[in-house]
Amino acid sequence: xxxxxxxxxxxxxxxxxxxxxxxxxxxxxxxxxxxxxxxxxxxxxxxxxxxxxxxxxxxxxxxxxxxxxxxxxxxxxxxxxxxxxxxxxxxxxxxxxxxxxxxxxxxxxxxxxxxxxxxxxxxxxxxxxxxxxxxxxxxxxxxxxxxxxxxxxxxxxxxxxxxxxxxxxxxxxxxxxxxxxxxxxxxxxxxxxxxxxxxxxxxxxxxxxxxxxxxxxxxxxxxxx
Amino acid sequence: xxxxxxxxxxxxxxxxxxxxxxxxxxxxxxxxxxxxxxxxxxxxxxxxxxxxxxxxxxxxxxxxxxxxxxxxxxxxxx
Numbered sequence: 170x171x172x173x174x175x176x177x178x179x180x181x182x183x184x185x186x187x188x189x190x191x192x193x194x195x196x197x198x199x200x201x202x203x204x205x206x207x208x209x210x211x212x213x214x215x216x217x218x219x220x221x222x223x224x225x226x227x228x229x230x231x232x233x234x235x236x237x238x239x240x241x242x243x244x245x246x247x248x249x250x251x252x253x254x255x256x257x258x259x260x261x262x263x264x265x266x267x268x269x270x271x272x273x274x275x276x277x278x279x280x281x282x283x284x285x286x287x288x289x290x291x292x293x294x295x296x297x298x299x300x301x302x303x304x305x306x307x308x309x310x311x312x313x314x315x316x317x318x319x320x321x322x323x324x325x326x327x328x329x330x331x332x333x334x335x336x337x338x339x340x341x342x343x344x345x346x347x348x349x350x351x352x353x354x355x356x357x358x359x360x361x362x363x364x365x366x367x368x369x370x371x372x373x374x375x376x377x378x379x380x381x382x383x384x385x386x387x388x389x390x391x392x393x394x
Numbered sequence: 395x396x397x398x399x400x401x402x403x404x405x406x407x408x409x410x411x412x413x414x415x416x417x418x419x420x421x422x423x424x425x426x427x428x429x430x431x432x433x434x435x436x437x438x439x440x441x442x443x444x445x446x447x448x449x450x451x452x453x454x455x456x457x458x459x460x461x462x463x464x465x466x467x468x469x470x471x472x
């Protein structure tokens with residue numbers, strides 16, 4: 170069975186091609202490319218990816234305008250029906266701004282754009298996106314962002330931790346994130362937002378392949394390939 | 395009708411920009427600055443018939459992120 174995925178492109182997205190390439194290389198099927206102004210998604214999607222970049226020039230707040238675009242209404246409806254959604258970097262910001270994930274991404278505490286490899290600890294290895302890893306495993310995934318400082322109130326953070334919804338944590342906190350959180354899941358487990366870029370670590374030419382298992386586990390979990 | 399919407403970070407939310415501005419003020423030799431918090435000001439020109447509820451809605455749905463920010467609406471005399 171072919172894997173039906175879609176990559177959403179907003180004006181200012183710049184990792185959409187990398188995301189599409191990763192999904193195609195790992196699944197063997199090229200994803201649909203969907204433009205932000207589209208009101209409908211292709212039918213029968215197995216997976217939706219919101220890529221990194223600087224949608225709408227980061228105007229207002231990172232991800233704020235994108236999260237109110239026509240296609241996001243369709244993405245929110247699909248996510249609520251259980252379609253898996255992965256948001257990376259700006260995609261994570263869009264997910265928090267749209268309310269699909271709790272919290273917000275603030276300016277990095279170091280005030281600089283942080284572009285480097287980051288070591289992450291896999292906190293939850295049982296989700297759709299992370300079952301290809303071992304709990305506690307350390308993986309190296311690149312980060313590149315200015316606003317990746319995860320914030321939520323203590324009550325929300327306690328709930329996220331208590332429910333196993335922290336997917337990844339930074340081993341060295343690169344941006345000041347609350348409790349070193351690098352990626353979070355929604356309550357149903359079908360939406361993952363993360364600042365690090367797994368699509369930039371899927372083949373040896375990238376300098377590392379630790380991101381590949383994320384796509385492999387999602388695809389395997391969805392179509393049993 | 396002219397309306398100003400002031401958006402500021404909630405107390406307790408870290409403000410790295412405000413901190414950098416604070417350091418810069420100190421670098422310029424200004425003393426006695428205890429803290430700086432950066433916010434945003436929106437100036438809206440809306441129909442006179444715009445209700446307070448609609449203005450609130452605009453703030454909650456777009457102008458402010460209620461997870462991290464508060465807003466204050468100020469109607470400006472023409």
